[in-house]
Amino acid sequence: MISIVIPFFNEEEGLLHTLATISDTLRSLARPWEIVAVNDGSTDKTLAILLEQQRLMPELLVVDLSRNFGKEAALTAGLAHASGDAIIPMDADLQDPPELIAPMISKWEEGYEVVLARRSDRSSDSVAKRLSARWFYQAINKMSEVNVPDNVGDFRLMDRLVVDTVMSLPESRRFMKGIFAWVGFKTTTLNYKRAERNSGSSKFNLWKLWNLAIEGITSLSITPLRIWSYLGFMVASVSFIYALYIVLRTLVYGIDVPGYASLITLFLFFSGLQLIGLGIMGEYLGRAYIESKRRPPYIVRKLYLPRLKGEYINHPRAFDAASS
């Protein structure tokens, strides 16, 4: 069976078209399939439309989260409830072309455990988004030992084995692209052209993307922490040489009073450096603190299962639902 996992956050406009297009593609494959739709705390009619569709589409499973947890958590929720032998996460806006599903499956049948979809053409994204994406992938790949493939989103096929491994990782803050890259497995890549959003607008503004980038780097690498030891060492060495020079100069030429400008400049410069260092330490400390609370990445309000002709309320330890 093939599972398609789609997170929905306020996608009422394009929802019907997306479901229709993807289910048409799946029907043409002539094999069992399901769509796991995660409602990530939408405030519009997304959930109502999904449930309406479910009556016509017995292959549709709806996971309703208790609030907006963000795409990474919504995706985790979807993976936890997918029961296919191969699982493909997709966006709700048809930016991930369904035509790629069939080629992905043939690669999977050849024996690959992960089939990545690389956006070889991103002309549909803005210049700023493309540039920042490129910068992000360069930075993260320099700093961490796992290789996060560039221009590969969450759209990919994963074997059951891979998804089970991903779900068995205990961390609650989940940067999925990093986790997917970290678990490894036998991987191949297909190229595609990124389409325009079919309707509505992107849920990621620059600030959200920036935070996602920080999340990504801090979740995969501690290089930003280590930089400070080296920087400190360098500054201390230079200061020592400079101090020697001043002492010698004072001994030879006597006391030299002016120097307020250089003093205040150096003072401000090093105060700034120390604050940046503290801030970076704070980023990691904060993450360690949140992780130490061991909260689940998401809470399921209700799971709607069409085939059982009923619904039940999931207990709050939703993260355990992975095994149920």
Ligand code: UDP
């Ligand atoms: N999404 C979500 N929760 C959020 C933000 C986004 O589930 O808090 C979903 C959204 O509904 C879509 C996918 O994540 O299915 C990708 O979002 P979007 O298309 O806005 O991102 P972009 O393609 O611009 O990166």
Ligand code: MG
């Ligand atoms: Mg999109």
